[in-house]
Amino acid sequence: MSPRIAYIAANTFREAVRDRVLYNLIAFTLLLSGAAIFVGQISIDIERLVVINLGLTAVSLFGVVIAIFIGIGLVSKEIEKRTLYTVLSRPVRRWEFIVGKFFGLAGTLVVNTFFMAIGVFGALLYVTHKFSKPDALILVALYFIILEFLVICSLALLFSSFSSPLLSAVFAFSLFVIGSFADDLRGFAGMAHGLTRWVATGAAYLVPNFSALNVISAVAHQQPMSSQLILQNTLYALFYSAMALSGAVLIFERRNLK
């Protein structure tokens, strides 16, 4: 990574911290500790499942919200505050600005996820009193959640590169919802005929497949994860993020900033 990209990434991370993004950790801690203590009293035999399901779902949803709401403002805010001109007047290329922003936001989310993961494991230890070997699978689910964040960050940046923050948020959130239904979309494409089939198949492959990255339920039931799935999900998320980032760079390179 070039020092310029690293510098922009570090600044993006610092700005997010200054914006009190990490305050969400307090809400997360309260949610998880409350669930760990109270669920055992109001339900039967699902304390461990709730901690894992709720913990990982919260990690995912909190991260998605942060990724969308910070990601959509990364470019437009710089233009609005006119700080972008100061940055670009230095020897910084436009693509470096976009890529730096991406790594900064991704870094923020990784740090956020790291602290949340400590919370999940802490709550799990509280309810089970000891860790077992299959609990390591939670790390796989957390890794997939981070991959999901990479895709969403890149999409938020893509929309941010040409649209207003409000519209970018709508687009990004819509894609998150559609991406969660990607398997259904593929099923629909399989049932359709003619042109509809082509269009539906194209759409199914174009939208991000978040359902493939969601293994929370499987991990909660200690179902093993194949190394092939981990490898292919990693490659998928990296290629998809690269695709969206490339789109963002292409648009931003041609954007008239005057």
Next chain:
Amino acid sequence: MKSARQRTTVIAAMSLAISMAASVLLLRHIDRLRPQASIEDVLYINSPKTIKRASLGFDGLMACIYWTRTVQYFGHRHFDYAHTYNELAPLLEITTTLDPHLLPAYQFGASFLAPKPPGGAGQPERAIQLMEYGIQNNPDNWQLYYNLGFVYYTELKDYRKASEVFERGSHVPNAHPFMKILAAQMAMHAGDFTTARMLWSATYETAREATIRQNAVEHLRAVQVDEDVTHLEALVTEFAQRNGRAPNMAELVAAAHLKGIPVDPDGDAYKITPDGRVLVETPDDFPFITKGLPPGYKPGPPKFHNHS
């Protein structure tokens, strides 16, 4: 300036506290005014598939929420000695559709659904459907077969079906050896001596624990006695129909061309009472027999023999 700011802080804090207290009190009053239909009697969305889709892939968490809601629903109705549990089956259906691997929902759900009200919903058929769905999605879990067999046994008194289910469950990898024992037990209750003998023999041969093997031997002895008594009582009835009275043992041996005086597995002769009942000599030595017991006999705790 500073005192004005402090005054504002105090007033704002007091206003906050008063407003909060007032809203809580008002809400309690409003709850009393509203009809008694409580939230647990309402299912806003009945379709499990719709809820699964609306969960955006976080169906595991939704299943936990619905399971907790099911427990709360059942608990409240049970506490109120209610005779209707209209939402119980749909809640369990939603829960298990959201997460087909949520085992407590099957295991406890069946015991909520099957018993007669007010102990449960009195819906053993729904309990069976639930358990079959659970087995379909978790075929390697022997405990689900156990729960299903239990429903057949306790609620429907369908011993043959219960035996079949226990037998199916006993073939699941790592199934508890007790499954074989239960299957044999059910078969015995259904009067199917051949199946019972076969399953108890298999239990004896496959079990590694000495107590289970000993238990199997006791049950095999009981199957033998039950079968002997059933057979002998049939012969007694036949004799009585021909002669207008019950035979003694010597008469029965002669009339039925038996090889000798029939004896129980301990070698003690069976007895025939004047009213035609066939009894074992020492019922305490056969803790699991269901036939050949003297009227009013109350069995003590099982005594196991040492059969090496």
